[in-house]
Amino acid sequence: MIKCENIKKIYKNGDVETIALKGVSFHIEEGEFVAIIGPSGSGKSTLMHILGALDVPSEGEYILDGKKVSKMNDDELSQLRKSKIGFVFQSFNLLPRTTALRNVMLPLLYSGIPAKEREIKARKALKYAGMEENKFLNLSNQLSGGQMQRVAIARSLINDPAIILADEPTGNLDTKTSQVVMKTFQELNAKGHTIILITHEEEIADYANRVISIRDGVIEKDITKKK
Amino acid sequence: MITDLLKETFWSLSGNKVRSGLTILGIVIGIASVITMVSIGQGAKNSIESNIESIGSNLIIVMPGSSHSSNVNQGRGSAQTLTIEDADAIKASIKSVKAVAPEVSKRYQITTKGNNTNTQIIGTVSDYLIARNIAMDNGSFFSDMQIKSSAKVAVLGSTARDDLFGAGVNPIGQTIRINKIDFKVVGVTKAKGGSGFSNPDDSVYVPISSAMHFLSGDDYVSDISVAAVDQSSMADVQEQINQLLLNRHKISDAGLADFNIMNQNDIISAATSVTGTFTILLSSIAGISLLVGGIGIMNMMLTTVTERTREIGLRKAVGVKRIYINLQFLAEAVALTFLGGAFGVILGWIASHAVSYFVSSLSAEISLSAVLLAFGVSASVGIIFGFYPARKAAAMSPIEALRYE
Numbered sequence: 001m002i003k004c005e006n007i008k009k010i011y012k013n014g015d016v017e018t019i020a021l022k023g024v025s026f027h028i029e030e031g032e033f034v035a036i037i038g039p040s041g042s043g044k045s046t047l048m049h050i051l052g053a054l055d056v057p058s059e060g061e062y063i064l065d066g067k068k069v070s071k072m073n074d075d076e077l078s079q080l081r082k083s084k085i086g087f088v089f090q091s092f093n094l095l096p097r098t099t100a101l102r103n104v105m106l107p108l109l110y111s112g113i114p115a116k117e118r119e120i121k122a123r124k125a126l127k128y129a130g131m132e133e134n135k136f137l138n139l140s141n142q143l144s145g146g147q148m149q150r151v152a153i154a155r156s157l158i159n160d161p162a163i164i165l166a167d168e169p170t171g172n173l174d175t176k177t178s179q180v181v182m183k184t185f186q187e188l189n190a191k192g193h194t195i196i197l198i199t200h201e202e203e204i205a206d207y208a209n210r211v212i213s214i215r216d217g218v219i220e221k222d223i224t225k226k227k
Numbered sequence: 228m229i230t231d232l233l234k235e236t237f238w239s240l241s242g243n244k245v246r247s248g249l250t251i252l253g254i255v256i257g258i259a260s261v262i263t264m265v266s267i268g269q270g271a272k273n274s275i276e277s278n279i280e281s282i283g284s285n286l287i288i289v290m291p292g293s294s295h296s297s298n299v300n301q302g303r304g305s306a307q308t309l310t311i312e313d314a315d316a317i318k319a320s321i322k323s324v325k326a327v328a329p330e331v332s333k334r335y336q337i338t339t340k341g342n343n344t345n346t347q348i349i350g351t352v353s354d355y356l357i358a359r360n361i362a363m364d365n366g367s368f369f370s371d372m373q374i375k376s377s378a379k380v381a382v383l384g385s386t387a388r389d390d391l392f393g394a395g396v397n398p399i400g401q402t403i404r405i406n407k408i409d410f411k412v413v414g415v416t417k418a419k420g421g422s423g424f425s426n427p428d429d430s431v432y433v434p435i436s437s438a439m440h441f442l443s444g445d446d447y448v449s450d451i452s453v454a455a456v457d458q459s460s461m462a463d464v465q466e467q468i469n470q471l472l473l474n475r476h477k478i479s480d481a482g483l484a485d486f487n488i489m490n491q492n493d494i495i496s497a498a499t500s501v502t503g504t505f506t507i508l509l510s511s512i513a514g515i516s517l518l519v520g521g522i523g524i525m526n527m528m529l530t531t532v533t534e535r536t537r538e539i540g541l542r543k544a545v546g547v548k549r550i551y552i553n554l555q556f557l558a559e560a561v562a563l564t565f566l567g568g569a570f571g572v573i574l575g576w577i578a579s580h581a582v583s584y585f586v587s588s589l590s591a592e593i594s595l596s597a598v599l600l601a602f603g604v605s606a607s608v609g610i611i612f613g614f615y616p617a618r619k620a621a622a623m624s625p626i627e628a629l630r631y632e
Contacts, residue, residue, distance in 0.1 A: 079548070095242075109231050
């Protein structure tokens, strides 16, 4: 499903070149739950941006679901993100002063799907992500951290994406809420969703079935746990 | 697609009422102040113009020229060269003349029982009413008979009546004393509104013969008012009067004429240049308000978009295409400026009418061009500064936009 071949990413800032990724190759199959772990500055965020089609590699080939992402333009990337990738961010990134339901419907904007159907989908996704039904119409700023992350997870699910990409999803949550959120991801994985988790915490990475460790722009370890 | 766009715009504006409200307020104040300023200016201009009109219509005034003795020139109008006979000749020999009214005017102290005032005494004939657009409120103007017999009768202007007898009192039949001579009041003129230094309401009219016999003591007139039948014949009438008086006064060189002819159009053109200056003043005030308003709108829009860069990043990250983000911000800017614009026009309208209501001498007039200008400038400022930064933000990579603080 995901093929990364010798991906390099070089940032240029004036005359200074920073090499964030020095040639990374791996495959991820459908239904996997992969954690990409590494300290800050390891290049894991850069890798996440490339996997999430938010950025393109400087060199190398990234193929998602049979599509070559490396050569796409801005609008093609948008289209790809919309149809194939669900994002869960560390800082939730919900629309402020907007109901949970409308936040979840955001990726369906301009999709041509009738409003009724959107709402049905969004309600389903929220329930699926474990959100209590009486909170559906609460404004995003009235929700707790755990609830906000559930809304974000529901939002990532709404387009039925090929992969769910979670960038430090527990970074702003306490331990107990973190556990609940990670359990949610495990449940989603059990239902067949492909999940890629980016984190720097070992114990969070433990929830995944496969852990790819990155350091200084190269893969250090790639361990698949036995089920 | 369009319903999505409209819904997003609505939600986004209504979701942040304070922000939207302040932006709209800025626009409202900008537009309303420009409209009000311009309409007050327009009203002032109109009231000056109508005051000039009220002096009389198609009026030509013949005044004596300057007298000079041993090469020392006195001021214009100081000479005593015009007579009643000149006025009669004008009336008799020039066509296209509706009314000819010679007048003798001077200020005197006037007394009644208990009151006194100092005002203009105008000795004239009944044609004066026609020439100067004066209407009677009460009683009647003096007749030709009374003029012939130098009757001691007087007609009061409404202000003069108020000063001498009190507002609303009917003075007909009462006596007033001018220069120690008693005159009987026979009428009161209708109030006309001020028109410069010689206020027709603050005058007392007496027969011209009586003014000459009892007050001035000589045969010369201060000026002759001539009303032409219409606007188009004024130039012609003026020229004929000029020829006639040159002949009568036996002057061959027109440059040495002992009289001046003033045309109401000259007065109007002088006044127009005054109101022109006035308009420039008001336009600059309006321009400054527009600039200040525009900067306010610009600030509000720029802050709003900067604040929302993360939101733009999120929209991009979840796959909303750039064009839709651009369109949404454009729609928001358009909605805000048009909403603000509409309220601004209404507020400006109310303010202008309030000014007309409280300041009776000024009837503010809303000019369409001011409305369009104010609306146009603030709308374009609002749209440019609401849309342009949003466009820039939408062109950013979503990662950058999401990290934006």
